[in-house]
Amino acid sequence: MALSSFEREQQRREQRRLIALLAPGMLWLLVFFLLPLLVILVYSFLTNGPRGNLLWQPTLQNYVDLFTQSSYVNAYVRSLWISGLTTLFALLLGYPLALFIVKQPPRVRLVLLILVLIPFWTNFLVRIYAWQIILANNGLINTTLGAMGLPTLFLLNTEGATLLGLVYGELPFMVLPIYAALDRFDFTLMEAGADLGASKWHAFWHIMLPMTMPGVAAGAVLVFIPTIGQFVVSELLGGAKVDYIGNLIQRLFLRSNPPNWPLGSAMSTVMMIVLLGFILLYFRSTTEEDR
Amino acid sequence: MIEAQPQNKRAQRAASWWPRFNSGALTWGRLTLTLHAFLMYLFLYGPIFVLVVFSFTRDEFGVRWTGFTLEWYVRMFANDRLMGAAGNTLYVAFVSTVVSTIFGTLLALAMERHRFRGRTGVDAVIYLPVVIPEIAMAVSLLAFSALVLEFIRVVTGEVVRRSLVTVIIGHIAFSISFVTIVVRASLKHFDRRLEEAARDLGANSWQTFWRITFPMILPGILGGALLAFTLSLDNFIISLFLSGPGTSLLPVEVYNKVRRAVTPEINAISTLMLAVSITLVVLSQLVQRRR
Numbered sequence: 144m145a146l147s148s149f150e151r152e153q154q155r156r157e158q159r160r161l162i163a164l165l166a167p168g169m170l171w172l173l174v175f176f177l178l179p180l181l182v183i184l185v186y187s188f189l190t191n192g193p194r195g196n197l198l199w200q201p202t203l204q205n206y207v208d209l210f211t212q213s214s215y216v217n218a219y220v221r222s223l224w225i226s227g228l229t230t231l232f233a234l235l236l237g238y239p240l241a242l243f244i245v246k247q248p249p250r251v252r253l254v255l256l257i258l259v260l261i262p263f264w265t266n267f268l269v270r271i272y273a274w275q276i277i278l279a280n281n282g283l284i285n286t287t288l289g290a291m292g293l294p295t296l297f298l299l300n301t302e303g304a305t306l307l308g309l310v311y312g313e314l315p316f317m318v319l320p321i322y323a324a325l326d327r328f329d330f331t332l333m334e335a336g337a338d339l340g341a342s343k344w345h346a347f348w349h350i351m352l353p354m355t356m357p358g359v360a361a362g363a364v365l366v367f368i369p370t371i372g373q374f375v376v377s378e379l380l381g382g383a384k385v386d387y388i389g390n391l392i393q394r395l396f397l398r399s400n401p402p403n404w405p406l407g408s409a410m411s412t413v414m415m416i417v418l419l420g421f422i423l424l425y426f427r428s429t430t431e432e433d434r
Numbered sequence: 435m436i437e438a439q440p441q442n443k444r445a446q447r448a449a450s451w452w453p454r455f456n457s458g459a460l461t462w463g464r465l466t467l468t469l470h471a472f473l474m475y476l477f478l479y480g481p482i483f484v485l486v487v488f489s490f491t492r493d494e495f496g497v498r499w500t501g502f503t504l505e506w507y508v509r510m511f512a513n514d515r516l517m518g519a520a521g522n523t524l525y526v527a528f529v530s531t532v533v534s535t536i537f538g539t540l541l542a543l544a545m546e547r548h549r550f551r552g553r554t555g556v557d558a559v560i561y562l563p564v565v566i567p568e569i570a571m572a573v574s575l576l577a578f579s580a581l582v583l584e585f586i587r588v589v590t591g592e593v594v595r596r597s598l599v600t601v602i603i604g605h606i607a608f609s610i611s612f613v614t615i616v617v618r619a620s621l622k623h624f625d626r627r628l629e630e631a632a633r634d635l636g637a638n639s640w641q642t643f644w645r646i647t648f649p650m651i652l653p654g655i656l657g658g659a660l661l662a663f664t665l666s667l668d669n670f671i672i673s674l675f676l677s678g679p680g681t682s683l684l685p686v687e688v689y690n691k692v693r694r695a696v697t698p699e700i701n702a703i704s705t706l707m708l709a710v711s712i713t714l715v716v717l718s719q720l721v722q723r724r725r
Contacts, residue, residue: 161544164540165540168538168540168541169541171606171607172563172610176559178578179574182574182581236477239470244471246467257716262482264712264715265715266670266704266708269688270481270482272700274481275696276485276497276701277480281498283484286498311477314478343463368565368567369568371567373567375689411569414567418566
């Protein structure tokens with residue numbers, strides 16, 4: 144196909160414009176996001192020196208430790224477990240809330256939606272800290288119980304408190320995508336189901352839930368992934384009694400004496416690979432239209 | 435972000451679904467749903483409310499109400515270290531917002547206006563910083579910065595430490611993605627015939643951009659900028675890993691204090707941080723919804 148010189152000039156101009164638009168942002172992301180991830184990958188195959196200094200001797204020892212020492216394996220299992228639980232609870236609590244919001248008249252809906260959004264925008268650390276005031280041994284719940292003459296409870300620094308904090312922190316991430324899916328859902332289908340004799344539950348399980356599944360999947364991904372790497376909630380509410388992946392990585396990089404960056408890098412790399420697996424699964428299961 | 439769509443026909447029909455559908459059982463369903471939603475909002479806002487209330491208590495442990503005082507706020511403003519950290523936080527947020535807003539907007543224009551080879555790959559690179567756990571990004575930037583600083587030391591002989599500069603670089607790296615996503619959403623709703631009309635009337639592409647496109651997507655850009663600003667103000671994990679000796683940021687200060695105990699002074703700082711973020715989120719919603 145022969146292009147006129149005008150068209151060719153036009154094309155070249157388009158090309159230059161595209162490069163000018165892409166270059167600054169992409170360069171930044173390549174240098175300060177992708178390249179550092181590669182650095183971590185390289186670090187994970189290096190040896191840690193006696194004073195936490197890096198020795199350029201290639202080794203697989205970090206990965207061997209990771210998969211054989213029970214304290215590390217346990218941290219992975221525990222993280223996957225609590226992230227799964229968090230996702231499940233966020234779904235059970237978030238779906239009905241999203242349904243309630245969708246059912247409201249537009250003005251009310253907007254306000255309710257912004258109320259869900261606000262926690263997403265406010266400081267996570269501070270919101271988790273707020274639970275310390277409520278759960279502490281001399282905190283709100285226990286002083287109230289004490290005033291009523293009831294025995295006090297040991298609430299803070301438990302795994303239950305960690306789970307509570309995680310669900311609390313991640314709930315908005317579940318509600319928003321489910322809301323978006325329900326907003327696109329044609330509720331007349333439920334009527335059609337009822338006309339055909341389906342019970343309310345039946346209609347929910349066989350019509351509404353499958354058709355809003357893309358929202359549920361998106362919510363699950365958005366809740367599960369940040370929860371896997373968390374270390375703040377288990378430290379502030381769980382009392383750092385047990386280690387999750389995030390706590391171990393943070394300690395290996397910042398707190399241990401001597402630090403062990405290669406092992407921390409290996410932990411981070413394995414975590415990323417596990418999560419990329421989940422993300423790929425999610426992308427396989429949905430089309431661009433659904434997202 | 436997700437918007438409440440103006441009520442369309444389908445939504446109107448949806449609103450009529452509840453009362454008509456199997457009415458006897460549904461009043462119960464509706465009641466349960468309403469009660470659940472009420473409890474969820476209580477769950478989301480209760481701790482925040484408690485935190486604010488206990489920033490005004492006289493109780494030195496900050497966990498029970500023993501009368502009103504502003505003492506903790508006075509102390510907070512008199513604390514040079516905290517105020518210095520607050521200043522640093524604002525500075526980092528300002529610089530990273532300006533840079534990431536420009537880069538992110540350009541990227542959004544490239545992605546929405548151009549079809550090119552490798553577009554899917556670019557898309558993945560943009561979304562990745564949003565979905566991977568923050569700690570993975572933080573440790574990789576830490577390792578990368580250590581490598582670069584070591585390189586500088588070897589080449590120039592000067593010892594350069596991590597500082598606000600490294601923090602800003604990290605904040606820009608994650609903010610670019612959020613800005614791109616928000617601006618892309620506003621470009622999707624854009625009626626391109628307006629640009630064609632401008633060209634037909636003799637405007638060149640530069641004029642078309644500044645007179646038509648830019649004003650139309652300005653709400654999206656401002657929304658993205660406010661999101662970037664808030665995320666930077668609230669960011670804690672990347673700041674913790676990338677800040678150097680003597681360059682403290684407010685969320686990191688709060689984290690170091692919170693790990694020890696609840697104090698009314700932290701309640702006061704937290705309340706202030708919450709107030710700032712809530713103001714910003716409301717502002718951004720107003721900006722994005724004004725048409």
